[in-house]
Amino acid sequence: MTRVALTLALTALGGCAGRPAALDPAGPQAARIAGFWSLLLAVSIAVSVVVLAVLLDALARRRGGSLPPPPAVDPRLERRLTFGVAAAVVLTAVLLLFLFVASLRTARALNALGEPDALTVEVTGHQWWWEVEYWDSAPARRVRTANEIHVPVGRPVLVKTRSADVIHSLWAPRLAGKKDLLPQHATSLWMQADRPGMFDGQCAEFCGHQHAHMRLTVVAEAPEAFQTWLAHQRTPAAEPTEPALLHGREVFLAGPCALCHTIAGTTAAARLGPDLTHLASRTTLAAGTLPNDLGALAAWLVDPQSVKPGVHMPPAALPPRDFQALVAYLGSLR
Amino acid sequence: MSVVAAPDRDGEAHDRAALALTWATPRGLRGWLSTANHKAVATRYVVSAFVFFALAGVLALIMRLQLAWPESRLIGPDLYNQIFTVHGSTMMFLFAVPVMEAMGIYLVPLMIGTRNVAFPRMNAFGYWTYLIGGGLLWIAFLLNVGPDTGWFSYVPLAGPAYAAGKRVDIWAQMITFTEIAALVAGVEIVVTTLKFRCPGMSLNRIPLLVWAMLVMALMVIFAMPAIMIASTMLAMDRLVDTHFFNPAEGGDVLLWQHLFWFFGHPEVYIIFVPATGFVSSLITAFARRPIFGYPAMVLALISTGFLGFGLWVHHMFATGLPQLGESFFTAASMMIAIPSGIQVFCWLATLRSGRIVVRAPLLFALGFIALFVLGGLTGVMVAAVPFDLQAHDTYFVVAHFHYVLVGGAVFPLLGAILFWLPKMTGRMPSESLGRWSFAVLFVGFNLTFFPMHRLGLAGMPRRVYTYLAQTGWAGGNLLASAGAGVMAVGVLLFAANIAWTPGRGTPAGADPWGADTLEWSVPSPPPAYNFVYLPVVESRTPLWTTPTPAVVTGLRTDVPEVLVTDAIDATPDHRHVLDGPSMWPLLTALASGIGVIVAIFTPWGVTLGAVLLLITLTGWFWPRGVPVSDTARERA
Numbered sequence: 001m002t003r004v005a006l007t008l009a010l011t012a013l014g015g016c017a018g019r020p021a022a023l024d025p026a027g028p029q030a031a032r033i034a035g036f037w038s039l040l041l042a043v044s045i046a047v048s049v050v051v052l053a054v055l056l057d058a059l060a061r062r063r064g065g066s067l068p069p070p071p072a073v074d075p076r077l078e079r080r081l082t083f084g085v086a087a088a089v090v091l092t093a094v095l096l097l098f099l100f101v102a103s104l105r106t107a108r109a110l111n112a113l114g115e116p117d118a119l120t121v122e123v124t125g126h127q128w129w130w131e132v133e134y135w136d137s138a139p140a141r142r143v144r145t146a147n148e149i150h151v152p153v154g155r156p157v158l159v160k161t162r163s164a165d166v167i168h169s170l171w172a173p174r175l176a177g178k179k180d181l182l183p184q185h186a187t188s189l190w191m192q193a194d195r196p197g198m199f200d201g202q203c204a205e206f207c208g209h210q211h212a213h214m215r216l217t218v219v220a221e222a223p224e225a226f227q228t229w230l231a232h233q234r235t236p237a238a239e240p241t242e243p244a245l246l247h248g249r250e251v252f253l254a255g256p257c258a259l260c261h262t263i264a265g266t267t268a269a270a271r272l273g274p275d276l277t278h279l280a281s282r283t284t285l286a287a288g289t290l291p292n293d294l295g296a297l298a299a300w301l302v303d304p305q306s307v308k309p310g311v312h313m314p315p316a317a318l319p320p321r322d323f324q325a326l327v328a329y330l331g332s333l334r
Numbered sequence: 335m336s337v338v339a340a341p342d343r344d345g346e347a348h349d350r351a352a353l354a355l356t357w358a359t360p361r362g363l364r365g366w367l368s369t370a371n372h373k374a375v376a377t378r379y380v381v382s383a384f385v386f387f388a389l390a391g392v393l394a395l396i397m398r399l400q401l402a403w404p405e406s407r408l409i410g411p412d413l414y415n416q417i418f419t420v421h422g423s424t425m426m427f428l429f430a431v432p433v434m435e436a437m438g439i440y441l442v443p444l445m446i447g448t449r450n451v452a453f454p455r456m457n458a459f460g461y462w463t464y465l466i467g468g469g470l471l472w473i474a475f476l477l478n479v480g481p482d483t484g485w486f487s488y489v490p491l492a493g494p495a496y497a498a499g500k501r502v503d504i505w506a507q508m509i510t511f512t513e514i515a516a517l518v519a520g521v522e523i524v525v526t527t528l529k530f531r532c533p534g535m536s537l538n539r540i541p542l543l544v545w546a547m548l549v550m551a552l553m554v555i556f557a558m559p560a561i562m563i564a565s566t567m568l569a570m571d572r573l574v575d576t577h578f579f580n581p582a583e584g585g586d587v588l589l590w591q592h593l594f595w596f597f598g599h600p601e602v603y604i605i606f607v608p609a610t611g612f613v614s615s616l617i618t619a620f621a622r623r624p625i626f627g628y629p630a631m632v633l634a635l636i637s638t639g640f641l642g643f644g645l646w647v648h649h650m651f652a653t654g655l656p657q658l659g660e661s662f663f664t665a666a667s668m669m670i671a672i673p674s675g676i677q678v679f680c681w682l683a684t685l686r687s688g689r690i691v692v693r694a695p696l697l698f699a700l701g702f703i704a705l706f707v708l709g710g711l712t713g714v715m716v717a718a719v720p721f722d723l724q725a726h727d728t729y730f731v732v733a734h735f736h737y738v739l740v741g742g743a744v745f746p747l748l749g750a751i752l753f754w755l756p757k758m759t760g761r762m763p764s765e766s767l768g769r770w771s772f773a774v775l776f777v778g779f780n781l782t783f784f785p786m787h788r789l790g791l792a793g794m795p796r797r798v799y800t801y802l803a804q805t806g807w808a809g810g811n812l813l814a815s816a817g818a819g820v821m822a823v824g825v826l827l828f829a830a831n832i833a834w835t836p837g838r839g840t841p842a843g844a845d846p847w848g849a850d851t852l853e854w855s856v857p858s859p860p861p862a863y864n865f866v867y868l869p870v871v872e873s874r875t876p877l878w879t880t881p882t883p884a885v886v887t888g889l890r891t892d893v894p895e896v897l898v899t900d901a902i903d904a905t906p907d908h909r910h911v912l913d914g915p916s917m918w919p920l921l922t923a924l925a926s927g928i929g930v931i932v933a934i935f936t937p938w939g940v941t942l943g944a945v946l947l948l949i950t951l952t953g954w955f956w957p958r959g960v961p962v963s964d965t966a967r968e969r970a
Contacts, residue, residue, distance in 0.1 A: 021792050054682050084679075
């Protein structure tokens, strides 16, 4: 049933190869919703086929020519019609009740994922990037990163969400439905990945100029790989050894960069912009907008407005030598 | 006053001449500015609304051009955000609601057999207010201070901390104008429908279109205050530093969403319900039989009106509300499919059992059924919380509501325009152009909006000014953009037909479609006074059952007098003299306009507006001369 409905859906929705993200689940939450959707789709296809068939049948009985005077209404025909319409209304109500129960059951299943020892990740929305913090009872062991949520495969993750400014909405369609990030009320979301991979996400609530470029990646990896990653993220930034990198760090700390960003192990500890301690270990720059390589990094630093018009980050107006050193230093923060 | 089978001929010619004189609008510019005739005001309303429709349509084309390719640099986010905000605000506030109310203002008095709406000057005032509000929004947009926080203006993004400048204030005051106009029209339609019906038109004989207009008008009266309060609170937060929506000072950002959607969801039905009325009229005329299941249709309209107020939270499923509350709103949202289903089944039964004669207006009604069923089904989908969490704020929802609003309201409206154009202009529109415009629009519409279902499921959020190439959304977007071009051609064909009709169309006569309701018993275009003698109605399809009805004689012809009847049975109650043309409605609208616009910049605008309004309202209500003869007020 599910398979037939999905195939129909793909044919109906047309054209492009592959399943759309929300119907290509990589975890139990999205899988339950995709399953529920195929039910909705099957019912919808059946209903629209019947309605269109009746409509076309009626149209096939059309007359040509002029508009005749209206005939008298035949009471026997009216009784048959009454029966037909009443049956259709009852059937509609039954179908709706069925879908309502299915909706409640799906919602219950979505809420059943939680468990006490789940991994807790706090995600804070900013215009226009995501702050990601791995919770730990010992504050020193908490890890802060940005625009990338690493999760261990097969383990439920409780994502606690809030916003630092306007309303955002966290959405990684292959893993779970979305949840709004509010400046005032705490919200949360359960997700779980069943297979390793990189899953795209994006802000779904209009949040200003760069709503379009507020993307994130969920990186699902084997539990050991995840623990290795987490342990590495806890370490402060590597101490630069080459003179160019040392110079780059000086430029960073002496210039405006340090007013907004943190690099653990240095004196830069501001939290207005993303934590850069392990910037080079991330896959993208500027919240999923650019690939993370030195060329893109330089382009981003020299003129953020041309990449993300309206972004709050100022351009780095530096002499070439300082600029190159800064790029090299940031590129070394693995 | 009495009811007679047929008035004598000499007397009729005399009365006709006297009525023409009494109900005439003064000539020249002054007459144009001061008219209070419902047909003149409604025609203006409809034309203005379609001008705004065309402007907002151009914005849609610009958006589709921008989104046709990934990472397009055609327009930047600042302009794009203004464009989608002005597109949505214009379509909802300056096109859809006003055009539906305007059709009501034109058709209701003709369909219920009276001479004008209940408060003709207030009606004129409503139109001028609407025009000022629409002008404010569009002039601001052309000056690059168009609102840019969406037609929903969510706080805190639209609050003082994140939306500097005057853009959002202009949005909030545009709301004030258009909601005043909407409320005025709502009151007009309710009072006219309940008190001005011709004798015999008891509640169970009102045409379904008039029922739809009555339900719509009542919904307007209950829904609009929520958005007026909300937009005023927002304007106060921005202008005089109140903190209704400021979390730091105990305000609440979700309060805005509740207030907005308490208006915003009924708004959808305010647009949709009149459209169902058009469909009922079109299907009755072209299936050549009375609508099947009239009582069920009326009850469906009324229950839609009530249920429409119980669904607003389904716009907020992602905000983390309690489970039980979400289930309640899921149930309510699914339940509204039942009255809609009843209407669709009754239309199908009417079509199936009638003798269909296909004409261009009917094609739009049939296209409506196909598109509305699809939009309704995706509506049931997004009513279910689990699926909505995936679909919410994506292009799936964009597809859904365009199926419901364009398929469910614009298609019937275009059919209605073709259907009543002979009545309004006296000439027949081109049948072949009508059919072509339907076919092109239908294909273009589906090409534009069907791929958006998939785009949404593929992860494309709404309100993005561009997207990255690796998202894989390029194909669907290009298809949608091509479809938008086809739709534009369809709209141009339709417009060409409308432009062609008044000059070149064949003369229509009073009743070109052989239809059943009272407006077809008067000449096309109708005279200023509508009916020489008010008809007496004996059935739901008066022109089919009694082609030469008894009429009411004895109303005065030397003053603009109408007959007021009982709200339920439409038995004659008393005679009432209506106001004629006046400049005061325009002056009052200008006075309130100045006050509201100045209030964008300084709170003193409120004071200024109050003083100007005091002056103009005093002028408006200043007693002039002796009241019309007491006999006019005597009980009939």
